[in-house]
Amino acid sequence: MEEKKLICIGCPKGCGITIKHTGKTINEITGYTCDNGLKYAKTEFTEPKRIITTTVKLNNGALPFVPVKTKEAVNKEKIFEVMKAITQLALDSPVKVGDIVMPNIAGTGVDLVCCRSIKKVS
Structure with a gap:
């Protein structure tokens, strides 16, 4: 044992x-x-799982990046696939807390969501 x-x-x-x-x-x-x-x-x-938190580039926003996270934990072996998909993202402002940034990210069945509201800068 x-x-x-x-x-x-x-x-x-x-x-x-x-x-x-x-x-x-x-x-x-x-x-x-x-x-x-x-x-x-x-x-x-x-089946180890983790919630992934990071930032995504934000175009024309009051801040250059917006925090995002997976809505639920994803399988640990999928973390690198999820991060690869996230690194290819750039969002357009405005964004709101809870906005789904990418549904079913990397085929995990889990949505990537926005964690902060950020206004558009003209």
Whole structure:
């Protein structure tokens, strides 16, 4: 049996979690102190996901860039594909919080959304 150790990010406690497993099969999870920790450990072991946050170039805006993020977490192995798609973007102002910048980014089923409203500069 193998062990994988994680630091939980499900809540501010940062519990040290140990996953005992055989290959891809989880045999035991210890060290978590809340349900968030158990859920995090299972997901992180079987299908790790991350929310991606970055900025995109903004044309004619009061600021040169606008912050964006994925609306939901995407599979970790898709991060580079998502970032490649994001680097090719340039938005035209004005933009509003919640605007969908790119639906189904990199075929993930997750939308990229705007995180700040920025007015157009004439």
